[in-house]
Amino acid sequence: MASNTSETRALDIRTFHSLNRLGAAVVSPNQKQALFTTSCYDAMENRTCSYLSYIDINSGNITQLTESRAGGGSTVSNPLWFDDDTFGFIRQGALYMQSLRANSSASVVYSPPVPISNVIYRGNTLTFMATAFPNATLEECAQMKKTKRADSSMIFDNLWARHWDAWMTTEKPAVFAARMVRAEQGRWRVGNETNLAERLPHCSDTRIGWTVDDYTVDAQGRQAAFVVRRPAVGMAWATDVDIYVTPTNMSRPRLLTSGVEGAASSPAFSWDGRKLAWLQMETPGYEADINRIYVHTFATRETVAIAYDWDQSPQSLTWSRDSSTLYAVTSDRGRNLIVAIDVATGRRTQLTTCGSAAGVRAADGQRVLYLGSEVNRPADLHMLDAGGGASRQLTEANKDKLRDVYLGRAEDFWFAGARGDRVHAWMVRPYGFDRRRRYPVALLLHGGPQQASTQGFGHGLWNPNMYASAGFVTVQLNFHGSPGYSRNFTDSVRHRWGDYPYVDAMRCIDYVSSHYSFVDRGRIVALGGSFGGYLVNWLNGHTDRFRALVAHAGKFSTVSGYYGTDELWFPEHDLGKPWEPSGRVILEENNPERFAASFKTPTLFSHGEHDFRIPISESLSAWAMLRRRDIPSRLVYFPDECHWITKPANAIRWYTEVLDWITSWTNTTAPYRIR
Numbered sequence: 001m002a003s004n005t006s007e008t009r010a011l012d013i014r015t016f017h018s019l020n021r022l023g024a025a026v027v028s029p030n031q032k033q034a035l036f037t038t039s040c041y042d043a044m045e046n047r048t049c050s051y052l053s054y055i056d057i058n059s060g061n062i063t064q065l066t067e068s069r070a071g072g073g074s075t076v077s078n079p080l081w082f083d084d085d086t087f088g089f090i091r092q093g094a095l096y097m098q099s100l101r102a103n104s105s106a107s108v109v110y111s112p113p114v115p116i117s118n119v120i121y122r123g124n125t126l127t128f129m130a131t132a133f134p135n136a137t138l139e140e141c142a143q144m145k146k147t148k149r150a151d152s153s154m155i156f157d158n159l160w161a162r163h164w165d166a167w168m169t170t171e172k173p174a175v176f177a178a179r180m181v182r183a184e185q186g187r188w189r190v191g192n193e194t195n196l197a198e199r200l201p202h203c204s205d206t207r208i209g210w211t212v213d214d215y216t217v218d219a220q221g222r223q224a225a226f227v228v229r230r231p232a233v234g235m236a237w238a239t240d241v242d243i244y245v246t247p248t249n250m251s252r253p254r255l256l257t258s259g260v261e262g263a264a265s266s267p268a269f270s271w272d273g274r275k276l277a278w279l280q281m282e283t284p285g286y287e288a289d290i291n292r293i294y295v296h297t298f299a300t301r302e303t304v305a306i307a308y309d310w311d312q313s314p315q316s317l318t319w320s321r322d323s324s325t326l327y328a329v330t331s332d333r334g335r336n337l338i339v340a341i342d343v344a345t346g347r348r349t350q351l352t353t354c355g356s357a358a359g360v361r362a363a364d365g366q367r368v369l370y371l372g373s374e375v376n377r378p379a380d381l382h383m384l385d386a387g388g389g390a391s392r393q394l395t396e397a398n399k400d401k402l403r404d405v406y407l408g409r410a411e412d413f414w415f416a417g418a419r420g421d422r423v424h425a426w427m428v429r430p431y432g433f434d435r436r437r438r439y440p441v442a443l444l445l446h447g448g449p450q451q452a453s454t455q456g457f458g459h460g461l462w463n464p465n466m467y468a469s470a471g472f473v474t475v476q477l478n479f480h481g482s483p484g485y486s487r488n489f490t491d492s493v494r495h496r497w498g499d500y501p502y503v504d505a506m507r508c509i510d511y512v513s514s515h516y517s518f519v520d521r522g523r524i525v526a527l528g529g530s531f532g533g534y535l536v537n538w539l540n541g542h543t544d545r546f547r548a549l550v551a552h553a554g555k556f557s558t559v560s561g562y563y564g565t566d567e568l569w570f571p572e573h574d575l576g577k578p579w580e581p582s583g584r585v586i587l588e589e590n591n592p593e594r595f596a597a598s599f600k601t602p603t604l605f606s607h608g609e610h611d612f613r614i615p616i617s618e619s620l621s622a623w624a625m626l627r628r629r630d631i632p633s634r635l636v637y638f639p640d641e642c643h644w645i646t647k648p649a650n651a652i653r654w655y656t657e658v659l660d661w662i663t664s665w666t667n668t669t670a671p672y673r674i675r
Contacts, residue, residue, distance in 0.1 A: 024359025123221025165642035288450030356456025445528030449481030541595025548665035608641030
């Protein structure tokens with residue numbers, strides 16, 4: 001990617017949304033090659049396409065396997081291997097197969113009566129996920145879906161009535177297994193499917209019945225482990241998520257997480273099939289608790305925690321090929337790093353040092369494939385030598401699209417924040433930077449609050465180079481609550497939403513204004529989503545230092561926000577219950593709406609209709625208050641979006657409105673035409 005702005009152009013909105021996005025690698029059985037998907041959006045046709053390629057692990061040579069044109073049924077997902085010469089993928093909910101031989105064509109292997117996803121093939125066992133009705137075959141599910149009712153009512157007795165963006169129905173995601181064998185003339189035959197979760201304890205309320213969130217299968221195809229949320233009266237305020245294991249040839253699930261009421265995630269079988277590792281939170285009701293690493297040995301039925309003294313919270317686990325090491329991705333000071341953990345001793349070795357790693361896959365021996373990105377580099381496949389530590393980039397998925405596009409790098413700085421703690425932030429200089437000039441500042445505030453901005457290339461709403469290319473010194477801040485600095489730093493934000501993060505944000509602005517002569521302290525804007533949107537509302541009631549604000553899906557009232565959200569454990573842990581005196585005090589102490597009379601900064605609000613985490617009434621309330629008081633404000637409403645903006649055309653519209661808003665209020669001329 002180019003860096004000399006005298007020879008480059010800015011990263012405009014449509015170029016940004018046309019960039020290729022790579023999927024994680026899927027390594028072949030012989031460990032010599034790997035499949036991966038490439039997805040891109042065509043704004044002119046308003047279509048997203050996704051095609052499949054494979055890479056030779058030793059040479060790095062890449063061969064495209066499926067068509068790359070948008071539309072026409074060409075979009076594929078979920079690559080997998082049947083053997084070293086035959087691969088598969090999902091297209092429109094059905095499973096296809098194709099040979100690696102030149103000029104081969106795809107054929108349908110399994111066309112189920114309902115769409116399937118998350119397909120795995122190992123040891124002649126095909127496993128997949130599908131949305132199903134209780135005690136029904138897939139064929140019966142398809143027939144039941146066709147049944148039409150005269151009325152549209154939905155009756156609920158349990159508070160777990162909706163989650164994220166959907167109301168609860170009796171259809172639930174489930175994991176299935178079926179025997180799949182090669183028949184005559186090279187064809188494949190798929191047997192009858194078995195619901196691996198159907199023998200879990202009976203649930204009388206089918207609307208809150210067992211839901212499989214994730215699953216994995218061992219390399220031999222003999223066992224499956226799946227992640228489920230236990231049906232209960234208190235599901236809306238409890239974080240108990242369990243892991244069960246079961247043979248794939250019969251459904252006899254066995255609970256592995258008994259006695260732990262926190263959330264379990266990321267199950268991973270060792271390659272020899274003898275152990276299962278997973279991530280486990282241990283504090284009930286705390287969704288941002290530190291993840292501990294648990295390992296279960298099947299022969300002894302013993303479960304132990306390893307690396308328990310680690311103060312970081314890993315996000316994913318992958319086994320080495322010799323089943324002696326776990327590769328974890330963890331947030332560490334604004335980076336997502338790969339760390340190797342010796343299973344026998346718990347000893348940890350950091351393998352990467354910068355950027356953001358994801359999609360880690362064991363290749364062969366000590367080599368690891370992963371997706372690596374930085375603020376100024378979109379994700380590409382990399383090969384890491386876990387023994388020597390050297391990493392080599394294998395792909396350049398956006399080389400042509402970004403050949404003459406400026407992407408600024410992250411420049412770290414630290415300052416004294418709340419409690420006197422050192423707080424981490426970084427900046428990206430604007431396109432066409434000239435230190436003799438003075439530039440406006442865009443302060444990006446992340447969600448959570450127990451999340452973190454990371455120095456990777458994001459394709460969502462908060463890519464710092466999108467704001468830098470519009471002419472802003474762009475600052476990302478990891479205020480108190482952010483993981484990757486210490487458990488104490490993360491946990492400290494409890495009961496102090498409006499305190500520590502606010503202090504950090506203001507001191508960050510003070511630092512930038514006083515340390516960089518090219519910053520125009522009179523032209524500063526702040527933008528944030530989710531908790532970042534809450535913090536924007538809090539800023540509006542406590543300071544007039546910002547020329548304009550942008551709040552996406554932000555909470556305006558901690559009280560109404562509690563009653564309207566789908567996951568009650570989150571506000572209950574961080575702030576309290578509004579009908580209890582102690583909780584009410586904390587909620588009001590951290591309530592932006594309490595300071596509504598002090599709001600005076602022009603604000604753009606954006607929200608999706610299907611957002612059940614922070615209902616749209618929160619943005620509507622804040623917008624109504626500002627409009628009623630004749631304070632400039634605007635509402636960008638998406639009737640088909642949830643907590644995020646997921647549709648590319650909507651994201652283009654979002655960036656158009658947001659960049660137009662902040663450039664207008666700061667009298668900034670963007671280097672390209674925004675509208």
